[in-house]
Amino acid sequence: MIVGGIDMPMFLVRSLSQDIIGESKGLRQAVEGCRKAAKENAPVMFQGEVSTGKLLLAGFLHKESKHSRQPLLVVDCIKDEDMIHELLAPGFECKQLDRYEGGSIYFREVATLSLGKQNQLYKALEKIEKRKIRAFLSSSQNIHLMRMEKAFDPDLYDYASQWEIAVPPLRQRKEDILPLVRHYIGVFNLKLRKSIQGLTPQAEEILLAYRWPGNVDELKQIINRAMHLSNESHISQRHLSDNLGISKEDGFSHGVMPLERMEEILLRSALERYGFTLEGKKRAARALNISLATLYNKLKRYNLNP
Known part of the structure; x- marks a missing residue:
């Protein structure tokens, strides 16, 4: 992908011009948390279910901060496998980011990475910080529970949990x-x-x-x-x-809806989150607390295979 005349194959760049719409206490607290975090430089972790508005709030925080003169770069840890591979490759020095010094970068769904890649991401973030690029991270899984279960890298956990913004479900x-x-x-x-x-x-x-x-x-x-x-x-x-x-x-x-309809919705949501690869299906099965064989049976039942 060519961004601003520079070849940047490992990053997505998105426009975040939408307004934040809502009147609830939970949303107001999240927005206020963004305003407070905008005055700091610490990394921010956005936690909440899929499609609750984590990226939208990260865009709002970015615009409110001193980093807004540069773009918000977005990396999807689920879908952008090639980008993640290049970013976390040994010896990667983030020189491609020099032009975006003073901006922000958002890593979506960091908990879907393996423990090894989570630790590599932590080391990459240390390099990114040296270029004065602020890091945002998000997870639809509870990283605090994952850390207790030793399913989340301790270094990345300490880094990501410096400032947390919870986004409630609808x-x-x-x-x-x-x-x-x-x-x-x-x-x-x-x-x-x-x-x-x-x-x-x-x-x-x-x-x-x-x-x-x-x-x-x-x-x-x-x-x-x-x-x-x-x-x-x-x-x-x-x-x-x-x-x-x-x-x-x-x-x-x-x-009230039929249980089968609810099950189909949850299956679709899990697959949209983790993908249809074998590894994605394994993660979806773990998230749904069912075996991989059961997941395959349900995918066949609801005709959800791509």
Whole structure:
């Protein structure tokens, strides 16, 4: 990838111009934590489930800090295997980063790396710091529990846990659901050339009671699908039922969905997080607390193999 005229094959660069949307106490605390951390230079660990907004908050922190004059570089520890391999290669001196001195770098899902690569990452971060590049890290797994289970490198743990920002799941941020819905309705109105005004009261009740295992990304997908289905002024229950596993005859149903539907959602989430490689499937099985053989059986059952 060519960035600013320099060949940088081991980094992704993303634009983070979205607004942080929500009113919940948990989100406000995370934002306030970012504002405080922006005044410091210590590395920051973002912890929270997949699709809770960790990268978005890291982008906000970066913009609030003195490092904002340079880009925020993003490395995905799950998907960017070649980039990680080059970055952690012995003798790598980070000279490619000279142009970005004073910027920030974000390592997504560091807990998915093996213990050996975690330690290599710690050593690479020491070199990166010397170029005055601030490090952000994220994990959807609890690194404190992993450290107790000796599944997280102690050096990287000490480095990453200097400053931690917890991002709560959407089910613990009910106040954020309707503001996010209004935002996505506005986004998809423009994209689909529609003029949907909002939700019916019953649809609001359904979304507020739902558990959102896929967090904000799932909410975005649900609204997108509902708006493709709706030709009315408001999204109603019938536009949500199929996507949320709610029977049209059930009335409200208190946000309950069939267990098979919940299992499929969790399987999809685990595979999106860890990938479809053999190693990714092994990690997904461990995260779901099932055997690899059981995972393969369930993938076949739900036709989830790529």
